[in-house]
Amino acid sequence: MLDLIKDLWAFMKERKKFWLAPIIFMMLLLGALLVLTQGSAIAPFIYTLF
Numbered sequence: 001m002l003d004l005i006k007d008l009w010a011f012m013k014e015r016k017k018f019w020l021a022p023i024i025f026m027m028l029l030l031g032a033l034l035v036l037t038q039g040s041a042i043a044p045f046i047y048t049l050f
Contacts, residue, residue: 037046
């Protein structure tokens with residue numbers, strides 16, 4: 001996992017694609033939100049957002 005992050009950072013640094021960082025961060029945040037609320041009572045309210 002750490003190698004993936006290092007490779008991604010090296011790619012963004014070399015190609016000057018720093019605008020990808022907020023997109024990747026938001027995708028990870030939404031994915032974590034879906035995984036964490038999958039079995040909870042909050043799940044029906046989260047799924048209505050999508």
